[in-house]
Amino acid sequence: MSQKGRVFSPEFRVEVAKRILAGESVSQLHRELSIKRSVLYRWCDAYRKDGEAGLRKTAGRPPGIPNPIQPTSSEAEQLRQQVAQLERKVGQQSLLLDFFKGAFKRVKESRPASAGDGGTASTKRQGS
Numbered sequence: 834m835s836q837k838g839r840v841f842s843p844e845f846r847v848e849v850a851k852r853i854l855a856g857e858s859v860s861q862l863h864r865e866l867s868i869k870r871s872v873l874y875r876w877c878d879a880y881r882k883d884g885e886a887g888l889r890k891t892a893g894r895p896p897g898i899p900n901p902i903q904p905t906s907s908e909a910e911q912l913r914q915q916v917a918q919l920e921r922k923v924g925q926q927s928l929l930l931d932f933f934k935g936a937f938k939r940v941k942e943s944r945p946a947s948a949g950d951g952g953t954a955s956t957k958r959q960g961s
Contacts, residue, residue, distance in 0.1 A: 841868075846888040849873060850880035 849866070853859060853873060863870045879887035894900065904912060 843885070843889040846876045847880065847885050850877045850888065853877045854881070 849862060849868075852862060854877065859870050859873050859877075862868070862873055866873075876888060879890075881887075
């Protein structure tokens, strides 16, 4: 049985917090009410800290934290176009990298292997 999404009135939460503070077992209330122990402890702590006002607070974004700004449909379309343009550019650069890797590999393979001892070649012609 899923209990997710249940909403309890502030009055109910106050009564539960009072029962806990009066000495009732949190485990017993958990079994009786099918409410997580962590929730029951949170209610009790809020009641202890701020009284009934602590349990009247609504869930959601804390005060002072603004909602994230959602782009308008035209802005969203512009962003989609910009992403598509950047993805095309990345694809083109990937193709160029592959091309140059292949070209450098072919150049390296076509060069004759060095037969010498590693010394530098002379610029003077032999036999002069």
